[in-house]
Amino acid sequence: MAWDFQSLFRRHAPGIARSLRRRGLDAEAAADLTQDTFARVIARGPAQDVSDYLSRAYLYRVARNLGINHAKRQALVLSLPLEQSEAQRALAREPDAETILASREQLRLVAAVLAELPERQRCAFLLHRVENWPIARIAEEIGLSPTRTWELVRDSYRRIVLRTGGL
Secondary structure, three states: OOOOHHHHHHHHHHHHHHHHHHOOOOHHHHHHHHHHHHHHHHHHOOOOOOOHHHHHHHHHHHHHHHHHHHHHHHHHOOOOOOOHHHHHHHHHOOOOHHHHHHHHHHHHHHHHHHHHOOHHHHHHHHHHHOOOOOHHHHHHHHOOOHHHHHHHHHHHHHHHHHHHOOO
């Protein structure tokens, strides 16, 4: 039995997106995960004995799992919120010699940590942080699952924070 993915998308995408929104995701993330749900299902293809009811349940389960994974990844990402005025003041100031030396030392420490990372982990971190690639693209590039790729990036952040005192 083959699925008609276009009709499945038209029929179930709005409900899946609503379901993800009810779980606390914003509209953009819910829309992205809805598309990811169908991309994942299309990539795997339907089982031969799947009925229409089971296809709906399967789609919602895939979406729910993707939502859970998304929430876990968001919790792993380290972020330091800056107040708008604080950021503007920092950009407006000319750094003094001490700040320049401290920044260079921090940069040296980060470079040393990156040099110690295994090649695949360093590549994942740099593609994510410097090149701003999405995790799915990085995972495909280095031949790992998106979950494992997130773990590599997270572990890289942790190593840097531990070695540099949090920058």
